[in-house]
Amino acid sequence: MKRTQCIDIAENVEKKIRINGWVHTRRDHGKLIFLDVRDSTGLVQVVFWGGGDKELFEKANELRSEYVVEIEGAVQKRGEKQINPDVVNGNVELAAESLTIMATSETPPFVLDDENAEVGEPIRMKHRYLDLRTERMANNIRMRHKFIKATRDFLDAEGFVEIETPILAKSSPEGARDFLVPSRLSPGEFYALPQAPQQFKQLLMVSGFEKYYQIARCFRDEDLRGDRQPEFTQLDMEMSFVDQEDVLEVNERLFKTVIAELYPEKRMPDKFPRMTYDEVMEKYGSDKPDIREDKEDNDELAFLWVTDFPVFEENEGGELTFAHNPFAAPAKGHQELIDSDNKEDNLKARAKCYDLVLNGYELSSGSIRIHDPEVQKSIFKRMGLNEEQIQEQFGEFLDAFKYGAPPHGGMAPGIDRVVMILQEEPTIREVIAFPKNGDMKDLMFNAPGQAGLDQLTELGIRIAS
RNA sequence: GGGCUCGUGGUGUAGUUUGGCCUAACACGCCUCCCUGUCACGGAGGAGAUCGCCGGUUCAAAUCCGGUCGGGCCCGCCA
Numbered sequence: 001m002k003r004t005q006c007i008d009i010a011e012n013v014e015k016k017i018r019i020n021g022w023v024h025t026r027r028d029h030g031k032l033i034f035l036d037v038r039d040s041t042g043l044v045q046v047v048f049w050g051g052g053d054k055e056l057f058e059k060a061n062e063l064r065s066e067y068v069v070e071i072e073g074a075v076q077k078r079g080e081k082q083i084n085p086d087v088v089n090g091n092v093e094l095a096a097e098s099l100t101i102m103a104t105s106e107t108p109p110f111v112l113d114d115e116n117a118e119v120g121e122p123i124r125m126k127h128r129y130l131d132l133r134t135e136r137m138a139n140n141i142r143m144r145h146k147f148i149k150a151t152r153d154f155l156d157a158e159g160f161v162e163i164e165t166p167i168l169a170k171s172s173p174e175g176a177r178d179f180l181v182p183s184r185l186s187p188g189e190f191y192a193l194p195q196a197p198q199q200f201k202q203l204l205m206v207s208g209f210e211k212y213y214q215i216a217r218c219f220r221d222e223d224l225r226g227d228r229q230p231e232f233t234q235l236d237m238e239m240s241f242v243d244q245e246d247v248l249e250v251n252e253r254l255f256k257t258v259i260a261e262l263y264p265e266k267r268m269p270d271k272f273p274r275m276t277y278d279e280v281m282e283k284y285g286s287d288k289p290d291i292r293e294d295k296e297d298n299d300e301l302a303f304l305w306v307t308d309f310p311v312f313e314e315n316e317g318g319e320l321t322f323a324h325n326p327f328a329a330p331a332k333g334h335q336e337l338i339d340s341d342n343k344e345d346n347l348k349a350r351a352k353c354y355d356l357v358l359n360g361y362e363l364s365s366g367s368i369r370i371h372d373p374e375v376q377k378s379i380f381k382r383m384g385l386n387e388e389q390i391q392e393q394f395g396e397f398l399d400a401f402k403y404g405a406p407p408h409g410g411m412a413p414g415i416d417r418v419v420m421i422l423q424e425e426p427t428i429r430e431v432i433a434f435p436k437n438g439d440m441k442d443l444m445f446n447a448p449g450q451a452g453l454d455q456l457t458e459l460g461i462r463i464a465s
Numbered sequence: 466g467g468g469c470u471c472g473u474g475g476u477g478u479a480g481u482u483u484g485g486c487c488u489a490a491c492a493c494g495c496c497u498c499c500c501u502g503u504c505a506c507g508g509a510g511g512a513g514a515u516c517g518c519c520g521g522u523u524c525a526a527a528u529c530c531g532g533u534c535g536g537g538c539c540c541g542c543c544a
Contacts, residue, residue, distance in 0.1 A: 025504080025505090027502095027503050027504065027506055027507095028500090028503095028506090029500055029501060029502075029503065029506075029507085030499065030500040030501075031500075031501050032500085032501040032502065032503080033503095034502080034503055034504065034506085036504070045503085045504070047502085047503095049501075050501075051501080064495095065494090065495095078502090079502080081502080082502055082503080082504095084503090084504055086504085087504070090504085107475070107494075107495060108475090108476095108494090109475060109476075110475080110476050110477090110494085111476065111477095111493065111494060113505090118476090118477055118478090119476065119477075120476085120477080120536080120537090121536080121537075122535085122536055122537090123475095123476075175542095175543070175544075176542080176543050176544080177542085177543085195543095195544065196544050198544070218544080220543065220544085221543095222542055222543040223466095223541085223542060223543080224543095225538090225539085225543090226538085228543070234544085324544075325544055362544095364544090365544050366544090367544095412544065414544095437536080437537090438536080438537065438538080439535095439536085443536095
């Protein structure tokens, strides 16, 4: 007999079916046992009668939470008094005729069916595979999938091409600490995991793809927060022959379309408001203000574009560093401010650089990029790099722009953050299947772990101690 | 790198301020028995914690002190 999933059971009244799933809860009334059996699509109540098949009933008595079962039986409508309007399949039940225990289960370390149970995060992380069985977590992960699917569908219809870029890459100047991977074949040399596919996607524009995106894993070795993980997922996108208006337009339409489809109860502005960096800093003192009327209202999605970011900012030593990313094109007429030898002028320079803010979270940064290698060099020089250093760090990248680079620009919204906000979760860990804890550890596998001596020797690495 | 904070049966907490009435309490979970309509089933009984670890103060430490280990939050840092 073919398996029927919980979601399809109501259509099978009076029919004999087979279900597979986990024992969610058990209510033992002596001569009558109820099970809620759970599969990935929902729950169904199964009934065993003591007055019927003795052997079957005894076997049902052995069942405990989270046992994996296969049950055959007849779907029947419940009597009027037995209907439970508050649960899925509350008007039907399965009258069990056979039971196979496919796997037993030890008592889980925490209760899986109580949404309100305040279980500590460490124990949830240690047994994440069980935590993901809870309705809350399973729903988060499914909604994340739907968000990504809808995003892909939208961008596909807009003519974007999804292209994978390397994970084993070269250190990039994004500003965060890199994760390094030692090279066995080139002892003493290292790959860096990408902080973002920034340079690759710009080169894809040079390659002529014109519209690129990627659901891209990014890596940054910085201390964590509730909204920061060492590896996270961005919707990385880039377009050629566009100006800032084109990038904002397609992204605004993307978010409105996807969210309206998946979260019809959420309210968004028809047109996302815009403020310049200077305006937003003056008005809110933050470049990612929460502009909701009611800060507790999770159905209000207060999107905000922040534009015209500074090209440079001063670090503690008084040196100029890029405020956002070094590839952002200067605003019209601001090249002179960059070229000026007066630091005050430099700091006044603004870039075609924009953020998308949502309810106080920075969702995304983006910019129109520099496609003229000479302009790019002028930025690097102003940051204090000499010709030699520029050549060493960005030589290949700048070379590519000598071969007909189209004007281009893009964005990279953080998938984890937007799903966190849409799911109304307090941290991005709740929308990532297997996140790290605050110390960047995987409590389930105990990563990171030590490497064997032979492995290190092969890599030419000795641990200083 | 810095600051704050937490650690008590399987889980979540109370007790710590003011040491003794703690022979450590409660809820959930677990085990046994009873129960033919529950769906947070109900009822009766039971097991399970040397209070993270080490040391100190004291007649006496879950409680005070020092150290240490493990969590959590924040600042710095972070396209």
